[in-house]
Amino acid sequence: MTFKLAALTGAVAIALAACATIQPAAAPVAVDHHVHVHSPEILAFLPSYCSSLGRAGACPEVFLKPLTVDDLLADMDAAGVRKAWMMSTAYLAESPMMVPPRPDAAQLVHTANAFTVMQARTHPDRLAAFIGVNPLTPTALSEIARWKDDPFATGVKIHLTNSGVDLRDPADVAHLAAVFRAAGQAHMPILIHMRTRAADYGAQDVRIFLDQVLPQAAGVPVIIAHSGGWGGLDDNTWSAMQGFADALAERPELKQNLYFDLAQTFKADTSQADLTRLVAMMRRIGVDRFVPGSDWPFSGPLDGYLNGALARLPLTPTEASMVRSAQAFP
Numbered sequence: 381m382t383f384k385l386a387a388l389t390g391a392v393a394i395a396l397a398a399c400a401t402i403q404p405a406a407a408p409v410a411v412d413h414h415v416h417v418h419s420p421e422i423l424a425f426l427p428s429y430c431s432s433l434g435r436a437g438a439c440p441e442v443f444l445k446p447l448t449v450d451d452l453l454a455d456m457d458a459a460g461v462r463k464a465w466m467m468s469t470a471y472l473a474e475s476p477m478m479v480p481p482r483p484d485a486a487q488l489v490h491t492a493n494a495f496t497v498m499q500a501r502t503h504p505d506r507l508a509a510f511i512g513v514n515p516l517t518p519t520a521l522s523e524i525a526r527w528k529d530d531p532f533a534t535g536v537k538i539h540l541t542n543s544g545v546d547l548r549d550p551a552d553v554a555h556l557a558a559v560f561r562a563a564g565q566a567h568m569p570i571l572i573h574m575r576t577r578a579a580d581y582g583a584q585d586v587r588i589f590l591d592q593v594l595p596q597a598a599g600v601p602v603i604i605a606h607s608g609g610w611g612g613l614d615d616n617t618w619s620a621m622q623g624f625a626d627a628l629a630e631r632p633e634l635k636q637n638l639y640f641d642l643a644q645t646f647k648a649d650t651s652q653a654d655l656t657r658l659v660a661m662m663r664r665i666g667v668d669r670f671v672p673g674s675d676w677p678f679s680g681p682l683d684g685y686l687n688g689a690l691a692r693l694p695l696t697p698t699e700a701s702m703v704r705s706a707q708a709f710p
């Protein structure tokens with residue numbers, strides 16, 4: 381509980397890397413805020429999920445790889461990363477993309493979350509666990525209730541695309557707001573992949589989120605995955621980031637516990653023009669709001685992503701070291 385209560389302060393521990401004589405780009409990322417390792421039960425479930433008629437396409441090959449926590453830790457060591465936030469993929473079990481639904485889906489969600497929390501319990505200095513839930517199912521609130529007193533269940537991961545949430549449907553927004561409220565009361569920070577399937581997703585969805593959902597979290601840190609997109613920098617992602625920048629300029633108090641992870645926001649081959657535009661957007665929102673993330677294993681080796689691709693962002697040395705040492709809460 382101490383850890384969760386400490387998180388309530390919402391303070392960003394930004395330990396600025398020592399001094400100007402050190403090459404800032406060489407300082408390793410302290411905390412990777414967004415990684416995944418499937419539980420064995422989810423790995424066994426994936427073939428039926430990936431071939432489900434509810435899915436629009438095949439699953440990427442890397443998604444199906446039986447990677448373990450030891451693989452992750454070895455990759456963190458190779459990149460000099462001290463700690464990673466491990467996002468449970470439990471919510472896949474209750475995705476509407478799974479057709480027909482598994483009769484034991486709720487149990488599978490719980491088992492997958494238990495696996496993730498166990499990894500954090502085993503490696504408390506290296507891993508923090510975020511349980512995964514689909515906010516549209518009753519399991520979301522029952523899972524938060526089951527884990528709220530476990531000190532190794534740090535936070536809650538929500539994936540709006542995978543869960544089929546529509547931010548323009550008031551009923552969906554009410555469900556999502558209830559999950560934010562429960563997580564807030566449980567002192568569990570939230571990492572949310574908030575891009576929906578709306579073809580014109582963007583600033584209008586951000587407004588709904590900021591007005592109706594975010595305040596329910598009652599001060600626990602909320603991290604927007606992929607900087608508001610779903611990986612990459614397309615028109616929808618720019619629109620979402622613009623929406624955040626405009627709203628936060630009007631209401632700076634909203635920034636206090638709000639962060640954006642950079643997981644797959646850019647890739648090794650993102651154009652210099654897009655990287656420059658991204659940095660301009662980061663400065664509008666506040667560079668201190670951005671935290672490193674990889675979406676491992678989608679990133680490939682962490683060294684290449686967090687030490688290679690991330691170093692291409694045209695940040696000043698001070699900004700770069702701020703981002704590399706950032707953690708959304710202690």
Ligand SMILES: [Zn+2]
Nearest residue numbers: 414416467675
């Ligand atoms: Zn992810």
